[in-house]
Amino acid sequence: MANALKSITLRRLALATVVVMGVGYALAFFAAPEDADQGFIQKIFYLHVPLATVALGGWIVAAIHAIRHLQTGDPKYDARSYVSIHISVIFGLAVLLTGAIWAKGSWGVWWEWKEPTLVSFLIVFLLYATYYPLRYAIEDRDRQARYASVFAITAGAFVPLNFLAVRLAQPLIHPRTFSSAGGLPDSMLWPFLVCLVGMALLWASLVWFELDSKAASAHLKRIRRSLEATA
Amino acid sequence: MIPLAIENSDRYVGGAYLVFLLLLLIYVAIMAAKLSRIQRELGSLADLAERPRVRPDRDVGEIRDRDQDIASVREEAQREEAAR
Numbered sequence: 001m002a003n004a005l006k007s008i009t010l011r012r013l014a015l016a017t018v019v020v021m022g023v024g025y026a027l028a029f030f031a032a033p034e035d036a037d038q039g040f041i042q043k044i045f046y047l048h049v050p051l052a053t054v055a056l057g058g059w060i061v062a063a064i065h066a067i068r069h070l071q072t073g074d075p076k077y078d079a080r081s082y083v084s085i086h087i088s089v090i091f092g093l094a095v096l097l098t099g100a101i102w103a104k105g106s107w108g109v110w111w112e113w114k115e116p117t118l119v120s121f122l123i124v125f126l127l128y129a130t131y132y133p134l135r136y137a138i139e140d141r142d143r144q145a146r147y148a149s150v151f152a153i154t155a156g157a158f159v160p161l162n163f164l165a166v167r168l169a170q171p172l173i174h175p176r177t178f179s180s181a182g183g184l185p186d187s188m189l190w191p192f193l194v195c196l197v198g199m200a201l202l203w204a205s206l207v208w209f210e211l212d213s214k215a216a217s218a219h220l221k222r223i224r225r226s227l228e229a230t231a
Numbered sequence: 232m233i234p235l236a237i238e239n240s241d242r243y244v245g246g247a248y249l250v251f252l253l254l255l256l257i258y259v260a261i262m263a264a265k266l267s268r269i270q271r272e273l274g275s276l277a278d279l280a281e282r283p284r285v286r287p288d289r290d291v292g293e294i295r296d297r298d299q300d301i302a303s304v305r306e307e308a309q310r311e312e313a314a315r
Contacts, residue, residue, distance in 0.1 A: 041240035042249040049249070094254050098247040105243030208259070213265055220272050227279045 063156020
């Protein structure tokens with residue numbers, strides 16, 4: 001297992017992302033049947049729901065890295081936590097935009113304030129939007145990393161609680177993807193699951209890419225300092 | 232309960248997927264800008280690394296001074312030996 005994980009490179013991950021997403025969306029558009037109630041507009045579901053699931057999962061991953069950072073003090077976990085939050089915020093923005101388009105096409109409104117699913121996701125998104133000013137308001141790097149980790153853990157704990165609260169609340173118009181009452185038929189479930197895996201791979205690729213970019217910048221800074229000191 | 236208002240569904244589906252692609256493109260463009268900054272930085276570091284550490288004129292001067300010192304010490308030693 002460890003060897004298999006070590007053999008994964010960014011290039012392979014990116015290729016896997018392209019293949020899985022390509023297959024997933026081909027299945028979603030050409031194999032999955034049209035929804036009896038919503039018709040063709042339900043195809044947004046294969047984009048919107050995987051984005052939301054992966055964004056929420058990414059914030060939990062960020063919290064796990066933040067816990068490791070507080071345990072070990074290793075800055076690499078802080079970088080992983082930061083980048084996980086960053087990519088999830090971008091995914092979160094995509095969730096809000098695609099959700100609004102779906103809402104307009106399906107319900108005739110861009111936003112519905114009485115719908116707990118929409119409002120709760122907006123609250124979580126805005127919570128994570130405050131991560132950046134909080135982080136960069138602190139100049140001392142160690143303190144900045146520690147406070148950011150505490151934030152990531154607290155907000156990360158809020159994510160499943162928020163999800164649970166939404167599940168327990170009475171939905172107004174937002175459909176429930178997985179519920180005890182029916183749920184998706186197999187012909188829709190499999191394309192959805194492939195899209196979900198593809199979206200998770202995209203998230204992982206982007207996180208890896210950004211971490212590599214940050215590591216390259218940090219190495220360059222070190223080389224510059226060392227060259228300037230010996231010049 | 233708000234009634235379903237499904238109309239022009241192709242437009243909305245296209246719009247949603249386009250928004251997602253646009254966000255991805257913006258992200259890739261930002262990362263490309265970062266990458267070009269890293270490349271510029273790498274270029275300037277390569278220049279810094281290839282630049283001679285000590286300026287040649289100063290180096291030659293220092294060697295000349297050192298050689299003169301050695302020569303004068305040798306001459307003095309020879310004179311002392313001849314005087315003996």
